[in-house]
Amino acid sequence: MGVALALAERGRGRTAPNPNVGCVIVREGRVVGRGWTQTGGRPHAEAMALAEAGANARGAIAYVTLEPCAHRSPRGPACSDLLSEAGVARVVAALEDPDARTAGEGFARLEAAGIAVTRGIRTAEARRSMAGFLTRQALGRPHVTLKLATSLDGCIAMADGSSRWITGSQARAHAHLERSRHEAILVGRGTYEADAPRLDVRLPGLEERGPMRVLLSSTVQDVPGWTVIATPQDITALPRVDHILVEGGEAVASAFLAADLVDRLLLYRAPILIGGGKTALGDIGLTDLTAAHRRWAIVDARQLGMDRREVYERERNEG
Amino acid sequence: MGVALALAERGRGRTAPNPNVGCVIVREGRVVGRGWTQTGGRPHAEAMALAEAGANARGAIAYVTLEPCAHRSPRGPACSDLLSEAGVARVVAALEDPDARTAGEGFARLEAAGIAVTRGIRTAEARRSMAGFLTRQALGRPHVTLKLATSLDGCIAMADGSSRWITGSQARAHAHLERSRHEAILVGRGTYEADAPRLDVRLPGLEERGPMRVLLSSTVQDVPGWTVIATPQDITALPRVDHILVEGGEAVASAFLAADLVDRLLLYRAPILIGGGKTALGDIGLTDLTAAHRRWAIVDARQLGMDRREVYERERNEG
Structure with a gap:
């Protein structure tokens, strides 16, 4: 998660209105994919990390600083769907996404696909890392x-x-x-x-x-x-x-x-x-x-x- | 010397116009005497430590934060004389005394009496510890x-x-x-x-x-x-x-x-x-x-x- 948080910093100040997320995919103790939200908000961190991991994502653990999104949009598929299609075994997330289009639905969709989900890892640091997105969600500014x-x-x-x-x-x-x-x-x-x-x-x-x-x-x-x-x-x-x-x-x-x-x-x-x-x-x-x-x-x-x-x-x- | 510096702090703010000195006498690895300049400036730290050490001072090492004084006064004998009379083998001092009545004369008298002298140990801390006395000596205020x-x-x-x-x-x-x-x-x-x-x-x-x-x-x-x-x-x-x-x-x-x-x-x-x-x-x-x-x-x-x-x-x- 520390690496995912560090990757998230790369996008800070360039991803609005999307959150600056970081993602690391680890298989058998080895990092096989790394991603962070790109300038303008797309691709998402998970999509970038999965693209790098390729077939190595199967059976792997994905560490992500925010709950994978559940909303499909014209700009790309939902990350929770991408993770289950890639066959990851477990998702470890720092924070639930407050965005009403996800808000627990991302975790639910992962669990429905048989993926183990661990939440609440290094929450305080993730909150600080995504302070812009979270303030916008909570206070509208x-x-x-x-x-x-x-x-x-x-x-x-x-x-x-x-x-x-x-x-x-x-x-x-x-x-x-x-x-x-x-x-x-x-x-x-x-x-x-x-x-x-x-x-x-x-x-x-x-x-x-x-x-x-x-x-x-x-x-x-x-x-x-x-x-x-x-x-x-x-x-x-x-x-x-x-x-x-x-x-x-x-x-x-x-x-x-x-x-x-x-x-x-x-x-x-x-x-x-x-x-x-x-x-x-x-x-x-x-x-x-x-x-x-x-x-x-x-x-x-x-x-x-x-x-x-x-x-x-x-x-x-x-x- | 660390203990001597700590003892020196006890007199700080109460010994003017004398410096707040600390002294520890060690014989065969054991502390046999401790002293610090008393309120009003007398007795001096060395006199107090020697009084506590008594006969144990013979052959011991005296750690003192300032050069032992060389000036005899109606208020007490010179500390350099007291140390040689007590038979200490070595004096370790942090600073030379800038007071014109001592200013190297204390060390000279000790060496003349066959006592080994080590100078300049933890000088910066001793300067800070006796800042009042040293400022008065150097700047007259x-x-x-x-x-x-x-x-x-x-x-x-x-x-x-x-x-x-x-x-x-x-x-x-x-x-x-x-x-x-x-x-x-x-x-x-x-x-x-x-x-x-x-x-x-x-x-x-x-x-x-x-x-x-x-x-x-x-x-x-x-x-x-x-x-x-x-x-x-x-x-x-x-x-x-x-x-x-x-x-x-x-x-x-x-x-x-x-x-x-x-x-x-x-x-x-x-x-x-x-x-x-x-x-x-x-x-x-x-x-x-x-x-x-x-x-x-x-x-x-x-x-x-x-x-x-x-x-x-x-x-x-x-x-």
């Missing part, structure tokens, strides 16, 4: 990551606006990798005017993975090459966007937090003090310190050169 | 720690001033332990007016270790129970203070940083977002982002409940 790059004292720039550079080259390269994992990147007017030409993915081999560029502004309208929306809630209607990266500045970050539309905080923190600089956030509607607690849980932390990267997720189970 | 307790977005309070609580109970208990390791604690007028009764050490067994309370204010003069100074530089003249903890607020923290009088940053960081709150720092005189880099090196980090504690030290070797 993309999964939102807010990126902040700050000094130790929480500044995102000096008072005069200078912000090159707060973090070092490793942290900045990592931030570009994060861009490649999102279908869209969103900024406000200030950041657009200061940084528009730079909002791409500048990593060797990933140049083509530049996300859709979205500008949040209630005053600007048509900007060539950009999608303009007037409120944070308008992200709901962005086509083929299941992951959106909010990059700044302060007003945009605060508006998304005030609307409780941030699922994941991505912090890059440099070991410097600025003092009296531009702050990361303005008013986010907090009225009481008690209410600030238990909203964010740290899920990852690592050192990138001199800087520290931390990832927090919004706790949504407290209510 | 106390070692300054600036404490900041912030949210992820760098706020020390909400816009209305509320700051109870940003960090959790474990971080707050740890901050009280830090107070007990400093001879003085310094705040500005705003913090004094909001928190004066609370600026003590509230840990079982350490209640008596409340530090001298210092108020930085150019307008206030006499405050019973407090020492009032007008500028950060006035810390130089505080009697018997080798470690000072600067606790806030923003103006005081910024004044110390602007004067480059902070040696150690003690950060407690809670996993919360406040947004538009009171910032940790105002202007600290930074004119260029490049100059902000390479000033602070992280030396310790740990989790305290939900919060993270980080310690940074000022890099003073770049110039």
Whole structure:
């Protein structure tokens, strides 16, 4: 399942509206097929892995990060049917598919065909891996990551606006990798005017993975090459966007937090003090310190050169 | 030496103007004496350890965090003489004493008495352990720690001033332990007016270790129970203070940083977002982002409940 989860990451940010699934087919302890959802959502991971496995799929175990789909469509047959036609002996899945067209029906169809099904393996990691698809299914909007790059004292720039550079080259390269994992990147007017030409993915081999560029502004309208929306809630209607990266500045970050539309905080923190600089956030509607607690849980932390990267997720189970 | 360093910590914040030294005497692989500089600076660590060892000191090894002193004073004999009189075979020391009355003379006297001397063992830890004494010797002022307790977005309070609580109970208990390791604690007028009764050490067994309370204010003069100074530089003249903890607020923290009088940053960081709150720092005189880099090196980090504690030290070797 670890390999299937790693394969699933390859499609992240490119498969909307389909989930980025990973699949590994193992026969007699040997990997005979590997697959991941392709750009645009097809072929599915299982179809790709089965194609690679060929006759070796017979009697094998298929590890898949999401319940195989049960819906036949003009774009391809149902994966649960493909797996039973290929003669796999067992399917191990991390998560049930919340999509109403599958939602248990994929597992049922496999079991009806005499295939053993094991569910719930490494569920938490699979949820994180397919956060975009799952957020779209549950909340009807993309999964939102807010990126902040700050000094130790929480500044995102000096008072005069200078912000090159707060973090070092490793942290900045990592931030570009994060861009490649999102279908869209969103900024406000200030950041657009200061940084528009730079909002791409500048990593060797990933140049083509530049996300859709979205500008949040209630005053600007048509900007060539950009999608303009007037409120944070308008992200709901962005086509083929299941992951959106909010990059700044302060007003945009605060508006998304005030609307409780941030699922994941991505912090890059440099070991410097600025003092009296531009702050990361303005008013986010907090009225009481008690209410600030238990909203964010740290899920990852690592050192990138001199800087520290931390990832927090919004706790949504407290209510 | 690790045990000697641990013993040295017992005196930290209570031995000024003497260094907080630790000493362990080992004979045939067994600890026969342990000592640390006592409150007020006497007896010295070596005298205490030798008293415990008694006749067992003959032929033993003495591990000591600082070069044994060479100066006889009305308050006690020189430790280098005590060690040779006791007949120790070897002295292992972490650091040479920068005090002009010793400065190599302690080692010379031991060697002249036929005692083997090993120097430079765990020097960096010993420097950190005796930072107060060493800063006083090198710079003529106390070692300054600036404490900041912030949210992820760098706020020390909400816009209305509320700051109870940003960090959790474990971080707050740890901050009280830090107070007990400093001879003085310094705040500005705003913090004094909001928190004066609370600026003590509230840990079982350490209640008596409340530090001298210092108020930085150019307008206030006499405050019973407090020492009032007008500028950060006035810390130089505080009697018997080798470690000072600067606790806030923003103006005081910024004044110390602007004067480059902070040696150690003690950060407690809670996993919360406040947004538009009171910032940790105002202007600290930074004119260029490049100059902000390479000033602070992280030396310790740990989790305290939900919060993270980080310690940074000022890099003073770049110039």
